[in-house]
Amino acid sequence: MFSLEDYLSEKEQWEAVKTWFRENGLWIIAGVVVGAAGIGGYQWWNGHIDKVNGEASAKYEKMIADLGRNDESGALALLGELERDYSSTPYVDQARLAFARVYVESNRLDKAASALEAVSQHSKDKQLALVARLRLARVQISEQKPDAALATLNGVDPGSFAAQFHEIRGDADLAKGDKGAALSEYRVARTMDTGGGGNSLLDLKISDLVADAAPLPSATPKTPTAQTQATK
Secondary structure, three states: OOOHHHHHHHHHHHHHHHHHHHHHHHHHHHHHHHHHHHHHHHHHHHHHHHHHHHHHHHHHHHHHHHHHOOOHHHHHHHHHHHHHHOOOOOHHHHHHHHHHHHHHHOOOHHHHHHHHHHHHHHOOOHHHHHHHHHHHHHHHHHOOOHHHHHHHHOOOOOHHHHHHHHHHHHHHHHHOOOHHHHHHHHHHHHHHOOOOOOOHHHHHHHHHHHHHHOOOOOOOOOOOOHHHHHHO
């Protein structure tokens, strides 16, 4: 049976709830508003990122098309726009790598080195930075700068590119004339190469250096002939 005491108890509870809400209600409303704003801001940010990436992608594709038509000035202008307005996107790194390849093919190795160094030093993609570092070392060897190539490869964690790092270090050592060091690096690279298909060029480098290091066969002493023995 419902009693007056029960009524008073419920009334007191309700009064307590109203009092708590008066004291804390604004914070609840503010929390709801902030939460809604956060969700809206997150959605806006994602939309903004998609828009920026889409614009950068379009400029990158146009730059590649200009390079394909040998319109280097037009491609350079687009690269400048990517670097200026879309530096947060991965297309800047890809554009620099594309130009590095063009520079290598046209034997402008100094320009190729600059483009590759920019990617190796500033890319947010660690794997791409390592790829750029490997290519930079190859360019430096072609520039007859083997010490610079070794400096480029040293002091970084090569990760999954360890075999390639050792092979190119071997190339740099060989360019310096240190065949022993080169052979050592090549052999390490061979033990680390788990590609499955093998590396025929690396195997050729090793076999050539092993052949160079092999001692020449000594001359076989001639067996004395009967005439020679007769004269003794």
